[in-house]
Amino acid sequence: MSSISVKSERLSSKHRGWQTLRRSWWGMLGGLVLTVLFLFPFYWVVVTSLNGSNQVLQFPPVFLPHGQWQNYVRAWNEAPWLRYFFNTLLIAGLTTLLVLVTSILAGFAFGVMEFKGKQILFLSFLALMMIPQTVLLIPDYIILRDLHWLNTYWAQIVPWGASVFGIFLLRQFFMTFPRELLESAVLDGASITRSLWQIVVPMARPALVTVALYIFLGSWNSFLWPYIMTSSPSVQPIEVGMATFLGTNGTDWTGLSAAVVFTTLPVMILFLVAQRQFLAGAFAASSGMKG
Amino acid sequence: MRIFQRSGLAYFYLAPSALIFLIFTVIPAIFVLYISLFNWNFLNMKMSTYVGLGNYHVLFSSSEFWHSLLISFYFVVGTVPTGLFLALGIALLLIQPFKGRGFVRLAVFSPYVTPVVATSIVWIWIFNPQFGLFNGILHFLGMPQIGWLQSPHWAMPGVMMYSLWHNLGFNVIIFLAGLTTISTELGEAARVDGANRWQEFWQVTWPLLSPTSLFVLIISTVGALQAFTQFFTMTQGGPLMATTTTSYLLYQMAFIFYHTGYASAIAVVLFVIIAGLSLLQMRVSQSRVHYE
Structure with a gap:
């Protein structure tokens, strides 16, 4: 047999x-x-x-x-590309930084700490994902106008400074973080806030890198929001600049293509350098958000 | 451990994100509902007049709104099921071991990270009726030329092709993630029982993959309903409103014609549809957790 x-x-x-x-x-x-x-x-x-x-x-x-x-020379000289690049880097960089800080704090609170209303607060954060961006354009335009933030960097950074995806991913990470390590650190006399920044944050690097990459990319690629909320090239990002260029040079196909190449190249390089983290992020998004 | 039971500190940690969400998401979501009940004066809020459900009444009896819903539906039907099955097919191929697989995965995913304004311009050029690549291929095959983005018939399929190219990679990765969690033993057992690969797929892999497929289905539908940028660059909603989706109509009404109240009513309807789909997804994924 x-x-x-x-x-x-x-x-x-x-x-x-x-x-x-x-x-x-x-x-x-x-x-x-x-x-x-x-x-x-x-x-x-x-x-x-x-x-x-x-x-x-x-x-x-x-x-x-x-x-x-x-x-390339012609296309480069026909629009303030350097300004657009600078604006985009500034906006995407600061947005990413802000999201990391808010996500670490909220992710830590949801993942490690105990407090009243934790469940319901977490669920309401998750529910925010159901509100689509297109729906918020009109009221946010009015709110930003009343804040006198239209046509500024602020309008492009602060409203995007918190991310449900970031909070969710970091919460998952903190939940698996060895409690003993945290507790001994706090017993050693470090305050919770200090041990958060000194012990937990360095160990959360993989999760932080994933969040940072997706937020940076999303900010770099965003179009509709900055297109509506800004009007002058001095604060506009590259994608809005590209749309303006398409409007003015719509038949210069060789110049347009050159502009497409030099505006897309930074994103492609970032993607190639950090390909593992990008794919890991998509994996995390699917497994995290499903259950 | 008592140390971490400090509510005050926890709320302090939550405050920054909560504040941003409150000001730029929660309050605006309520505000848009409020605006939709007014004949809203864009320049001077105090000049707005309350019209109750008037905007909704106009909306539901206007043919342009129903037409836009139909166009949105067309876009969803044209990209979501095809996107799902293409992504699944590609994932099934890319889960097999072969030389260069890592590179192919990268190639398939790469369009997803590119900015839509920039890469849709490439496709406008590919679709150019006089000098474009596609008409070149059709010419080579001896087939009649197509107006593509300038034709009411072909503009939407053109935008769909671009959108599939741009977004497929993300769904492929999600299916790959789903496939790796399915154990290969079940499939092998089925094959020992005499099932061929086709039967094995439909009787073993597909049912086990259903949570992943549902996830892909819902997020792609929600994404398709919100798609805007490629319509803006490639067709501007035309020709003859052939690509004016509900999201595009909302943009036009709000920021070109300044019919703020009316546009807000469109936003509310869109919100209800999208939130309904998201709730459905959450409900179903929760019922899945029960089984596990």
């Missing part, structure tokens, strides 16, 4: 070996098709950005670049 089962197992494992090999070939083929499909628009914009207007206005299209780097 046992010998038979061993034999069949061996057979099936041999069979499986073949199957894996065959499947791996199919996998590579499918993977190749997917890579081409998903990356082609990136290739295409680079090609267009390096072609002269005579190649671009040719039909059928030209598939190889022609080294027309002056498109």
Whole structure:
């Protein structure tokens, strides 16, 4: 009996070996098709950005670049890109910082501390996720106007300074944090607030990095909110600048493509450098938010 | 341990986020409901007149609103189920071990991190009726040219294609996360029982994956209902309102025509739809927790 089962197992494992090999070939083929499909628009914009207007206005299209780097110079000189970059970095950086601070504090309170109304407060925080941004545009516009914050950096930073995603993720982290360590730190005489910053925060780095990346990216890529809440390029971020550029240079396809390349490049570099954390964040979002 | 039972300190820690949420989310959500009951004067609030449910009455009897709901529904139907099954198919491929798998996962996810204004411009160019890539391919295949974003028929499919390209990667990662939690033993047991791979998928993998699919379904529907930027850059709601979704109509009414009260009524309806979907998702995911 046992010998038979061993034999069949061996057979099936041999069979499986073949199957894996065959499947791996199919996998590579499918993977190749997917890579081409998903990356082609990136290739295409680079090609267009390096072609002269005579190649671009040719039909059928030209598939190889022609080294027309002056498109980049022209596009760069036609809008205050440096200002847009500076604004975006400032807004995204400060928003991220603010979200980290508010999320650490609230995440710690929900994850470690005991207080009256904890359950109901946490549920109401979660319920905030049901309120869509589009719905808030009109009232927030009126509120920001009355605060005299329209067309300022503040309007683009403070309203985004707290994040349910950040609080949720850090709460999950703090809940698994070894209590003994915290308790001994507090008994040693450090205040709770001090032990939070000195012991807990350094250990929470992986979770903090994930939150920071998503908040930074979200702020960098945001469009509708800054488009509505600001009106002058001196405070506008890159995406609004890009939309303005599309409005004024809508037929200069080589220049537009060049602008797309140099405005998207920073995001792509950030993504490539921190790819693991990005994918981990998507994993955490799905497992965390589901249950 | 007593140390952490200090309510005062906990509230102090919660205060910064609570304050931001209160001022910029909770109060505005109530405020928009209030505004929707007025013929709101955008420049001078005191000149506003109370009209009760007047705005809703106008809204529900206006054809542009129903048309926009239909367009939103079209966008949801065109991107959500396709997005779900494409993402699942890609995830099933990317869970198999093969050389270069890590790179393919990265490639599929990468559009998701790109800014929508910038990358939608690339697609406007790809869809260009005279010199664009797609019409080049159609020309090569000897097929008739399409007006794409300039045609009332093809504008929406064009925006859908862009949106799928941009968002699919996120759903793929979520399905990959779901698939890794399913043990392979059940599938193997099914195969020993004589099930082929097709049967194994529908009888074992798909049911076990249903919480993940539901999660993807709801968040993509909510996302699709709120989609704005790609419509703004690619079609401006046109041609002939063929891509004027409810979110786009809300923007037009509020910030182009300054019909603030009317636009707020649209916002409230949108809110009810989206909150209803989110509640449904929470309810179902809670019932799942009971089984575990």
